[in-house]
Amino acid sequence: MNDDLNSVKFNPEPAPEESAKGRYHHGGLRAALIEAGAQLLAERGLEGFSLRECARRAGVSPAAPAHHFGDARGLLTAIAARGFAEFGAALEAAQAGLSTRSIRLRAQGRAYVRFARANRAIFDLMWRSAVLNQADPELRRAADSAFATLLSAVPDSGQGKRNPNAAAAWALVHGYARLALDGPLEDAPETFLDQVLERLTVS
Amino acid sequence: MNDDLNSVKFNPEPAPEESAKGRYHHGGLRAALIEAGAQLLAERGLEGFSLRECARRAGVSPAAPAHHFGDARGLLTAIAARGFAEFGAALEAAQAGLSTRSIRLRAQGRAYVRFARANRAIFDLMWRSAVLNQADPELRRAADSAFATLLSAVPDSGQGKRNPNAAAAWALVHGYARLALDGPLEDAPETFLDQVLERLTVS
DNA sequence: TGTACATCAGTGAACGCGCGTTCACTGATGTAC
DNA sequence: TGTACATCAGTGAACGCGCGTTCACTGATGTAC
Numbered sequence: 001m002n003d004d005l006n007s008v009k010f011n012p013e014p015a016p017e018e019s020a021k022g023r024y025h026h027g028g029l030r031a032a033l034i035e036a037g038a039q040l041l042a043e044r045g046l047e048g049f050s051l052r053e054c055a056r057r058a059g060v061s062p063a064a065p066a067h068h069f070g071d072a073r074g075l076l077t078a079i080a081a082r083g084f085a086e087f088g089a090a091l092e093a094a095q096a097g098l099s100t101r102s103i104r105l106r107a108q109g110r111a112y113v114r115f116a117r118a119n120r121a122i123f124d125l126m127w128r129s130a131v132l133n134q135a136d137p138e139l140r141r142a143a144d145s146a147f148a149t150l151l152s153a154v155p156d157s158g159q160g161k162r163n164p165n166a167a168a169a170w171a172l173v174h175g176y177a178r179l180a181l182d183g184p185l186e187d188a189p190e191t192f193l194d195q196v197l198e199r200l201t202v203s
Numbered sequence: 204m205n206d207d208l209n210s211v212k213f214n215p216e217p218a219p220e221e222s223a224k225g226r227y228h229h230g231g232l233r234a235a236l237i238e239a240g241a242q243l244l245a246e247r248g249l250e251g252f253s254l255r256e257c258a259r260r261a262g263v264s265p266a267a268p269a270h271h272f273g274d275a276r277g278l279l280t281a282i283a284a285r286g287f288a289e290f291g292a293a294l295e296a297a298q299a300g301l302s303t304r305s306i307r308l309r310a311q312g313r314a315y316v317r318f319a320r321a322n323r324a325i326f327d328l329m330w331r332s333a334v335l336n337q338a339d340p341e342l343r344r345a346a347d348s349a350f351a352t353l354l355s356a357v358p359d360s361g362q363g364k365r366n367p368n369a370a371a372a373w374a375l376v377h378g379y380a381r382l383a384l385d386g387p388l389e390d391a392p393e394t395f396l397d398q399v400l401e402r403l404t405v406s
Numbered sequence: 407t408g409t410a411c412a413t414c415a416g417t418g419a420a421c422g423c424g425c426g427t428t429c430a431c432t433g434a435t436g437t438a439c
Numbered sequence: 440t441g442t443a444c445a446t447c448a449g450t451g452a453a454c455g456c457g458c459g460t461t462c463a464c465t466g467a468t469g470t471a472c
Binding site: 408409410411412413414415416417418419420421422423424425426427428429430431432433434435436437438439 | 441442443444445446447448449450451452453454455456457458459460461462463464465466467468469470471472
Binding site: 045047127129130131134147162164165167168170171172173174175176177178179182183184185188192195196198199200201202 | 248330334368371374375376379385387395398401
C-alpha cells in the first residue's frame with residue numbers, strides 16, 4: 001500500500017532515523033506499533049492480538065503503547081483507520097480516469113474485492129465495530145471518505161439519503177467480498193465477479 | 204427458534220428432568236452448555252466468550268465442558284451448527300408454499316436478513332470460520348443444507364457449479380445483512396430491503 | 407428380583423500462562439533566557 | 440553560544456486476573472448374570 005501517505009498521516013513528526021534500534025526514544029513508535037499490530041493481526045487474527053506482543057515486536061516495553069494509544073482499542077482503531085485510508089485510496093485509484101458511472105462502479109467493485117482478499121485481517125478488523133472506537137474522528141473520516149468514493153459511482157435514483165441503488169451495489173460487492181473471504185466463494189476467479197456484477201440493475 | 208428440533212439434534216438422550224439442579228449428573232449438560240454459550244455470546248460477543256463462564260452458567264465445574272466438547276472450539280462449533288440449523292429452518296419456512304422462484308427468493312432474502320438481525324451474535328459466529336472446526340460433520344451438514352435451501356430459489360443459469368445467478372443473489376442478501384449488522388444499513392426498514400432486492404436481475 | 411461391577415459424567419483444587427495496567431523512575435529533547 | 444529546566448517518551452518490575460487444562464477422585468447409572 002501507500003506507505004508515504006500513511007506515515008505522513010500517523011507520524012507527523014520528521015521521519016524517524018533509519019536505525020532507531022538501541023535508542024531510548026524510538027522516534028516513530030506510533031507508526032511502528034501500527035505496523036506491528038497489522039502484521040500480528042495478519043498472522044494470528046484478532047484472537048491472537050495483544051498490546052504486549054505489539055510492544056515486543058516494536059522492541060519496546062509493555063507499557064509504552066499506552067502512551068500513544070491508551071489501550072488495545074485505541075491501537076486497533078488506528079490500524080482500522082489506516083486500513084480505511086488505504087481502502088479508499090484503492091477505490092479512488094481504480095476508478096480514476098474512467099468515464100461512465102457503470103464502468104467506474106465495476107472497477108471499484110473489483111478493487112473492493114481485491115483489497116479484501118489482499119488484506120483480509122485488516123478488512124475483517126475494519127468491520128468489527130465492537131472492538132473499535134467508532135467515535136474516533138480519524139476512523140470516521142477515513143471510513144466515510146472511502147464510502148463516499150464508492151457511492152459516487154452509483155447513479156442517484158433521487159430517493160434521497162436512503163438510496164436503493166447505492167445500497168444494492170454496496171451490498172452486492174460487500175457480500176461478494178465476505179463470501180470470498182469466508183468460504184463459499186473462496187477460490188472464485190476475478191472474471192466470476194464481473195459476471196456477478198452484471199446482475200446488478202441500477203438505473 | 205425451534206427448541207424441540209435442536210434438543211433432539213444435540214441431546215439424543217431422553218429429555219432431562221425438569222429440575223436437574225443439585226443432582227450430580229446434569230442430565231442435559233451438552234444442550235445446557237450450548238444454550239449458555241449462545242447467551243454469553245449475545246451478551247459479550249466472541250471476545251467475552253470463555254469455557255469457564257459457560258460452565259459457571261450451566262452450574263457445573265470448569266472441567267465439565269471438556270467432557271462434551273474438548274475445548275472452546277468444539278463448543279463454538281456446536282453453537283454455530285445449531286445456528287445454521289435454525290437459519291436453514293427459517294429460510295425453509297419463509298419459502299414454504301410459495302410458487303415462483305423469484306417470490307421464494309425474495310421471501311428467503313427477507314428471512315435471511317431478519318435472522319441475522321435477530322441473532323446477530325450467532326450469525327457473526329457462523330461466519331467466523333477461523334474459530335470453528337470447519338471439518339465438523341454436523342456443522343457442515345447444517346450449513347450446506349441452509350445454503351442449498353437458499354440456492355434452490357435461484358434460477359439455474361446452466362453454468363454448472365459456479366453459478367453467477369446464485370452468487371449474485373447470495374452476495375446481495377449476505378452483504379445487505381452484514382451492512383445491516385455492521386453499521387451502514389443498521390436502521391433501514393424491511394421495505395428498503397425489498398427495493399434493494401428488486402435491483403437483482405436473475406434470468 | 408438382587409447384586410457386582412464397569413462405565414460414564416462431573417468434581418474441585420491446582421498449575422502455569424499471558425495478559426492489561428500501575429508506578430516510580432530515567433533518559434532524551436527542545437525551548438527560554 | 441551556553442545553560443537551566445520543563446516536558447515528553449519510554450523503562451522495567453510488579454500486581455492481580457481469568458483463563459484453559461490437568462489430575463486423582465467420586466457419585467450415579469445401567470448392564471450382566
